Amino acid sequence: MTEQDDIDKLIRQMADELRARLEAARIGDALMVGIHTGGLWVARRLHRLLGLEQPLGELDISFYRDDFSRIGINPQVRPSRLPVSVDDRHILLVDDILHTGRTIRAAMNELFDYGRPASITLAVLGERSGRELPIQADVVGRHFDLGEHEHVKLSGPEPLRLSIVEAP
Amino acid sequence: MRRHSLQHDAEGRLRHLLTIEGLKRAQIVDILDTAESFISVSDQQVRKVPLLRGKTVVNLFFEASTRTLTTFELAAKRLSADVLKININTSATVKGESLLDMLHNLEAMQCDMFVVRHADSGAAHLIARHVAPHVSVINAGDGSHAHPTQALLDMFTIRRRKGEFAPLTVAIVGDIKHSRVARSQIHALTTLGVSELRVVAPKTLLPADVETLGVHVTHDLDEGLRDADVVIMLRLQKERMQGAMLPSEGEYFRTYGLTEERLARAKADAIVMHPGPINRGVEIASSVADGPQSVILEQVSNGIAVRMAVMSMVLGRAPREEGA
Amino acid sequence: MNISIQHGRLIDPANGIDTHADLHIAEGRVAGLGEPPEGFVADSHINAEGRIVCPGLIDLRARLREPGGESRATIASETAAAASAGITTLVCPPDPSQPIDTPALVDLIRHRARSAGHCRVLPVGALTQGLEGQQLAEMETLRQAGCIGVGNGLQAVENTQVMRRAMEYAASQGLTVFLHAEDPWLAAGGCAHEGAVSVRLGLTGIPEAAETIAVARELQLIEQTGVRAHFHHLSTARAVRLIARARYEGLPVSADVAAHQLYLTDMDIGYFDSLCHVRPPLRGQRDREGLREGLRQGGIDAICSDHQPLGADAKLAPFPASEPGISGLETLLPLTLRLADEGLLSLPEAIACVTARPAEILGLLADGQGGSLAAGARADVCIFDPEPYWELRAEELQSAGHNSPFLGWELKGRVECTLLAGELVFHRC
Numbered sequence: 074m075t076e077q078d079d080i081d082k083l084i085r086q087m088a089d090e091l092r093a094r095l096e097a098a099r100i101g102d103a104l105m106v107g108i109h110t111g112g113l114w115v116a117r118r119l120h121r122l123l124g125l126e127q128p129l130g131e132l133d134i135s136f137y138r139d140d141f142s143r144i145g146i147n148p149q150v151r152p153s154r155l156p157v158s159v160d161d162r163h164i165l166l167v168d169d170i171l172h173t174g175r176t177i178r179a180a181m182n183e184l185f186d187y188g189r190p191a192s193i194t195l196a197v198l199g200e201r202s203g204r205e206l207p208i209q210a211d212v213v214g215r216h217f218d219l220g221e222h223e224h225v226k227l228s229g230p231e232p233l234r235l236s237i238v239e240a241p
Numbered sequence: 242m243r244r245h246s247l248q249h250d251a252e253g254r255l256r257h258l259l260t261i262e263g264l265k266r267a268q269i270v271d272i273l274d275t276a277e278s279f280i281s282v283s284d285q286q287v288r289k290v291p292l293l294r295g296k297t298v299v300n301l302f303f304e305a306s307t308r309t310l311t312t313f314e315l316a317a318k319r320l321s322a323d324v325l326k327i328n329i330n331t332s333a334t335v336k337g338e339s340l341l342d343m344l345h346n347l348e349a350m351q352c353d354m355f356v357v358r359h360a361d362s363g364a365a366h367l368i369a370r371h372v373a374p375h376v377s378v379i380n381a382g383d384g385s386h387a388h389p390t391q392a393l394l395d396m397f398t399i400r401r402r403k404g405e406f407a408p409l410t411v412a413i414v415g416d417i418k419h420s421r422v423a424r425s426q427i428h429a430l431t432t433l434g435v436s437e438l439r440v441v442a443p444k445t446l447l448p449a450d451v452e453t454l455g456v457h458v459t460h461d462l463d464e465g466l467r468d469a470d471v472v473i474m475l476r477l478q479k480e481r482m483q484g485a486m487l488p489s490e491g492e493y494f495r496t497y498g499l500t501e502e503r504l505a506r507a508k509a510d511a512i513v514m515h516p517g518p519i520n521r522g523v524e525i526a527s528s529v530a531d532g533p534q535s536v537i538l539e540q541v542s543n544g545i546a547v548r549m550a551v552m553s554m555v556l557g558r559a560p561r562e563e564g565a
Numbered sequence: 566m567n568i569s570i571q572h573g574r575l576i577d578p579a580n581g582i583d584t585h586a587d588l589h590i591a592e593g594r595v596a597g598l599g600e601p602p603e604g605f606v607a608d609s610h611i612n613a614e615g616r617i618v619c620p621g622l623i624d625l626r627a628r629l630r631e632p633g634g635e636s637r638a639t640i641a642s643e644t645a646a647a648a649s650a651g652i653t654t655l656v657c658p659p660d661p662s663q664p665i666d667t668p669a670l671v672d673l674i675r676h677r678a679r680s681a682g683h684c685r686v687l688p689v690g691a692l693t694q695g696l697e698g699q700q701l702a703e704m705e706t707l708r709q710a711g712c713i714g715v716g717n718g719l720q721a722v723e724n725t726q727v728m729r730r731a732m733e734y735a736a737s738q739g740l741t742v743f744l745h746a747e748d749p750w751l752a753a754g755g756c757a758h759e760g761a762v763s764v765r766l767g768l769t770g771i772p773e774a775a776e777t778i779a780v781a782r783e784l785q786l787i788e789q790t791g792v793r794a795h796f797h798h799l800s801t802a803r804a805v806r807l808i809a810r811a812r813y814e815g816l817p818v819s820a821d822v823a824a825h826q827l828y829l830t831d832m833d834i835g836y837f838d839s840l841c842h843v844r845p846p847l848r849g850q851r852d853r854e855g856l857r858e859g860l861r862q863g864g865i866d867a868i869c870s871d872h873q874p875l876g877a878d879a880k881l882a883p884f885p886a887s888e889p890g891i892s893g894l895e896t897l898l899p900l901t902l903r904l905a906d907e908g909l910l911s912l913p914e915a916i917a918c919v920t921a922r923p924a925e926i927l928g929l930l931a932d933g934q935g936g937s938l939a940a941g942a943r944a945d946v947c948i949f950d951p952e953p954y955w956e957l958r959a960e961e962l963q964s965a966g967h968n969s970p971f972l973g974w975e976l977k978g979r980v981e982c983t984l985l986a987g988e989l990v991f992h993r994c
Contacts, residue, residue, distance in 0.1 A: 136282070146550075149278070151281075
């Protein structure tokens with residue numbers, strides 16, 4: 074269990090790290106994009122902490138999932154919203170948990186359907202083992218060591234809470 | 242020996258969409274909700290999603306149609322499917338043989354979905370019975386039987402405008418007898434539970450025993466329109482003037498044509514729908530078709546999202562059985 | 566060859582017989598019941614213990630598709646199927662591909678049936694030339710060539726004056742007219758009963774009135790002309806009542822019903838099951854009950870198969886484009902027996918519907934030419950086991966047509982032996 078206080082701390086650390094990376098790379102007007110739903114909760118806080126100029130973007134990757142034909146379609150897909158053009162822009166992509174890497178692949182595919190970003194930086198609140206694609210995060214809040222049947226889950230939006238659950 | 246389950250798989254999910262009849266209320270609502278999320282796809286700058294990438298959709302049209310064919314094609318393309326169009330000369334398929342040959346050819350083709358339009362009632366069911374187990378069939382209109390995607394886009398349009406179905410009074414006006422659209426609308430509206438569903442037409446344009454579908458019948462347009470929330474006008478085929486169905490277009494328009502004056506009997510915020518193409522001055526006056534209460538163009542644009550929803554739900558149902 | 570059928574239960578409705586007794590056959594005719602007649606020596610015996618022995622079945626309406634439709638079925642294939650189903654006489658109506666309007670056509674059909682040797686085939690000659698409803702056919706010539714009566718098949722005689730004259734002429738020659746009652750205008754383009762099912766499925770309906778108007782017209786003309794007439798395959802309760810009333814008033818009319826009409830309704834079409842596409846169409850529940858009632862109370866005399874063998878492609882089309890018809894020979898007896906099981910008729914009454922009654926309609930009974938086991942009668946005999954249940958399977962059908970909506974049904978009662986004029990033409994191994 075990771076409680077609210079710890080999560081606030083984690084997110085502050087992530088914000089600091091991101092700020093440092095942006096400064097080092099001299100990036101002025103990065104576009105932050107949160108992935109529905111948990112990633113967006115984390116992104117909202119990071120966006121506030123970093124005081125970014127561009128409004129926050131939202132990405133729903135349901136239409137881009139590669140397991141669509143297995144799990145079917147979720148009728149409650151929310152529209153993706155990118156407030157500005159992604160062409161030649163530096164993107165800060167935010168998700169809650171990095172596991173297989175498939176969600177990030179889908180998100181990057183969707184971003185590339187909107188245009189050609191200058192760079193994409195990936196920030197995740199948590200990461201765990203089990204990658205199925207060569208995808209790594211640039212900024213990680215916390216690393217989880219999990220058993221084979223364990224999963225880590227973020228609930229929210231208020232308060233944010235990370236919990237480890239047994240997979241059924 | 243009833244074959245109610247043809248369009249559902251063993252788990253009760255939609256495998257084909259052949260008719261609205263037999264769909265559960267929740268299933269229809271699911272389709273409408275999914276269509277709602279696809280509306281955002283057509284609104285934003287990226288108009289295409291990769292949901293059906295690698296799938297092949299074959300539009301199999303045994304009967305001429307521009308609009309329906311185009312919207313199905315657009316819907317499939319926006320889902321990144323490969324789309325193939327086969328227009329079959331209807332005169333060549335009058336005899337059973339060529340349809341049979343066609344079926345065998347289609348079985349040999351590696352495709353995932355057939356969108357079928359045919360002049361005979363039951364054609365989509367027939368094809369659905371003969372396709373390989375992984376192939377889905379969507380009925381894009383068969384004879385006078387069904388046109389489920391049209392009815393769904395109409396329901397979608399009504400829901401966007403009116404919200405709930407339960408309080409609504411709906412009037413369907415015109416050639417019910419020959420209309421597959423009307424049959425599918427009636428099934429959809431009764432399943433969604435509108436408060437009152439009326440059909441308005443002279444007896445020559447009403448099938449015998451139409452009340453068994455759960456509608457109120459009236460032959461008087463003014464009575465049918467009274468306090469209606471939704472008015473659906475049906476297209477009157479010119480050939481109905483032959484064969485003693487109707488005396489003349491003029492008399493039809495005077496008796497059953499929708500004019501501004503007659504529309505005033507419906508509720509002030511009533512919407513006017515028409516599956517198109519419109520015969521102006523035959524079933525509907527231009528001033529109504531282009532007027533503030535008309536949602537006819539909205540129906541057309543909603544058609545794409547609804548068809549995207551149906552296609553993705555039917556194909557996104559289950560893994561292929563073969564090759565684990 | 567002399568044959569004794571021993572230990573069976575003899576049911577001969579024409580003579581009011583239902584008893585356990587032996588049946589003796591000599592020279593193609595019934596020699597006697599019970600004890601063998603003086604000097605009778607059987608060359609062979611058939612043990613019919615536990616079996617029912619009845620007259621060979623007479624099917625008042627079966628299409629054989631030859632000449633003209635040999636690609637689907639032949640007289641040989643269909644008469645063999647008939648024999649396997651206990652049927653010893655088939656009445657074959659004319660249709661446009663074999664209008665039976667010349668003696669040559671009659672000869673051809675009779676010759677092919679005789680050389681196949683499975684079953685007697687009695688053709689119905691054309692009422693009008695080419696069944697076109699305009700010019701009278703050569704009815705007397707056709708009668709002499711061997712036609713059992715005249716009719717116009719499924720083709721309507723639209724012109725009432727022509728119908729009246731055809732009936733007058735047939736009456737003059739003592740011919741029975743076989744009628745398919747269907748108003749061509751009301752039935753045009755239709756493929757299903759006009760009612761709740763056709764509304765739902767968007768199928769063009771054939772209203773009840775298509776049959777009742779035609780029956781009413783023909784009854785008026787029958788009364789005027791005094792012709793002896795028989796109505797084929799009635800489908801509506803109202804038509805049955807019209808005919809029952811006419812008979813009550815003394816009109817020389819009779820009627821049959823197709824076996825499938827006694828069991829199926831338009832609901833069985835389900836979602837476009839083309840095997841249920843028949844003409845006249847399957848009607849509603851009330852009509853089915855009316856037909857059954859007609860069978861019980863009079864109004865309907867006989868049950869026919871309305872056999873129409875079709876190739877698979879004929880049914881592999883959207884419902885309205887599929888060809889109407891059921892391959893019915895092999896379900897005629899079990900479906901008839903089922904009426905007794907369901908208590909609608911007694912077993913002898915049910916058997917009478919496919920033996921004595923059709924024989925009477927065809928004028929065969931009085932001459933001992935069919936439908937009876939009286940001494941001296943033609944020895945057409947059906948021996949069946951009334952007990953076994955069996956499933957109707959396409960691959961086991963003898964008919965070239967596998968188009969039956971009863972496939973997969975469990976049927977009761979199975980034919981073991983069929984004798985045609987004293988010859989064993991079918992024996993189940």
